[in-house]
Amino acid sequence: MIKIEHLYKTYHADDPERRHEALKDINLTIDDGEVYGIIGESGAGKSTLVRNINLLERPTEGTIVIDGKDVTDYKGKQLLDLRKNIGMIFQHFSLFAQRTVLGNVMFPMEVQGKKKDEAEKRALELLDMVGLADRAENYPSQLSGGQQQRVAIARALANEPTIMLCDEATSALDTMTTKQILKLLHRVNKELGVTIVLITHSMTVAEAICDRVAVIENGSIVEEGPTKEVFANPQSHMARALLGLEDVDEDGRPVGELDEFDAEMSREFAAPHAASAAEGKAE
Amino acid sequence: MDFNAFFAQYGALLAQGTWDTIVMTVLSTLFAYVLGIPLGVLVTITADDGLWPHKACNRILGWIVNIGRSIPFIILLVAIIPFTRFVVGTSLGVPGAIVPLVVSAAPFVARMVEQSLREIDGSLIEAAQSMGASTWQIVWKVYLKESVPSLVRGASIVFITLFGYAAMAGTVGAGGLGDIAIRYGYQRYQTDVMIVTIIILIVLVQIVQSIGDVTARKLDKRNR
Numbered sequence: 001m002i003k004i005e006h007l008y009k010t011y012h013a014d015d016p017e018r019r020h021e022a023l024k025d026i027n028l029t030i031d032d033g034e035v036y037g038i039i040g041e042s043g044a045g046k047s048t049l050v051r052n053i054n055l056l057e058r059p060t061e062g063t064i065v066i067d068g069k070d071v072t073d074y075k076g077k078q079l080l081d082l083r084k085n086i087g088m089i090f091q092h093f094s095l096f097a098q099r100t101v102l103g104n105v106m107f108p109m110e111v112q113g114k115k116k117d118e119a120e121k122r123a124l125e126l127l128d129m130v131g132l133a134d135r136a137e138n139y140p141s142q143l144s145g146g147q148q149q150r151v152a153i154a155r156a157l158a159n160e161p162t163i164m165l166c167d168e169a170t171s172a173l174d175t176m177t178t179k180q181i182l183k184l185l186h187r188v189n190k191e192l193g194v195t196i197v198l199i200t201h202s203m204t205v206a207e208a209i210c211d212r213v214a215v216i217e218n219g220s221i222v223e224e225g226p227t228k229e230v231f232a233n234p235q236s237h238m239a240r241a242l243l244g245l246e247d248v249d250e251d252g253r254p255v256g257e258l259d260e261f262d263a264e265m266s267r268e269f270a271a272p273h274a275a276s277a278a279e280g281k282a283e
Numbered sequence: 284m285d286f287n288a289f290f291a292q293y294g295a296l297l298a299q300g301t302w303d304t305i306v307m308t309v310l311s312t313l314f315a316y317v318l319g320i321p322l323g324v325l326v327t328i329t330a331d332d333g334l335w336p337h338k339a340c341n342r343i344l345g346w347i348v349n350i351g352r353s354i355p356f357i358i359l360l361v362a363i364i365p366f367t368r369f370v371v372g373t374s375l376g377v378p379g380a381i382v383p384l385v386v387s388a389a390p391f392v393a394r395m396v397e398q399s400l401r402e403i404d405g406s407l408i409e410a411a412q413s414m415g416a417s418t419w420q421i422v423w424k425v426y427l428k429e430s431v432p433s434l435v436r437g438a439s440i441v442f443i444t445l446f447g448y449a450a451m452a453g454t455v456g457a458g459g460l461g462d463i464a465i466r467y468g469y470q471r472y473q474t475d476v477m478i479v480t481i482i483i484l485i486v487l488v489q490i491v492q493s494i495g496d497v498t499a500r501k502l503d504k505r506n507r
Contacts, residue, residue: 083414087413090409097429098428111420
């Protein structure tokens, strides 16, 4: 279980001109085995939030509790061991270009000091699972985006983590590839029981895979709940805006009814959600 | 020009000069990297946005590198003669040249290494951190490993620059092609010797550059 309590992240706290409150009083509980979505526009703070979970960024205030242990101040070996338990994948895959596919998947095990032949065996099993066993000796540059992300997923699973963080993992991929990656993540969640924390700006992605979602806006969570409920009956302006039901300005304030252009855009970008949300309202 | 007569007279001299130049350059490039790689890595990771930010350490290293970079080689060469004598016991010949060459090239190498490491995308460092890699492992397995092609390209630039420096060192008693060009070509007006030394230098530079390019391309696993 991941428990985030009163989390604040402020950049340049001492410099009034550059001071930026990226996260404000975030409280979240993510249960074991669920797929949890954090949705928001770019700059809303979702990347910062997810990086506080594996402490790539340090909270300014607040605590991160993982499986009952307060990890907020973990350093040195404790921190490295914590990260071993949390896999992460990225928007642009972040594979090591000078290593083969196999070498990439072996990297986390190499770093943990696992024996080479054991690491290789496990890496090949993982590549088999993501359907890329035949590409083990290729380099990342020889693979398509979707294949690269599958390698990244195999790599993130190498040390048998219980948690996987996905930072806009499908945002650089086309629709069909996105579907394949989501399907794979679903398998990782169901078959391996890995808790997945996924951040995205795409409502389609969130709806497809998440059990619960939080909507984040300007560093604060404005809405949270089971995906179905949030999508059927969005309460916050931001959730409604992301679903294409209303328009908000840059600060997330509502600017009233949709005009004709907005309505058209909503139909283009979020038609299915808009329809399901309208149904939800009608009920 | 009678080639046979020319080579009978100067062949051995030119061969020795070429050999001395190569030895000076190879050894000083090697030692310059032994010093320059750790220096370049430290400058990179201690930067404010680096893996191991350390303001004071970064400033001091930056100063050292800049001071080294700002002293013209020919001046450094004579200025550190006492230091050269202290290290290798002489300021003459090939050993006497290697010390100032290394002192001059190490900061240059540090900057080249820093530049190569800075090309590594920050998200790769982040990915390695997320897998629980330590700072040392990231330096070794990500920064250095991922920038090998760029480091090789840098090394050929350093090597060629040191060819030029080695020629300068020749003027103060280090031997090598620079010494021959000055003594025979310049001071004795023997233009033919001058031209041949220049041709040898050009050929050496072309060979080094080609080897560097081919090696870098072979080692680079991107864009294929």
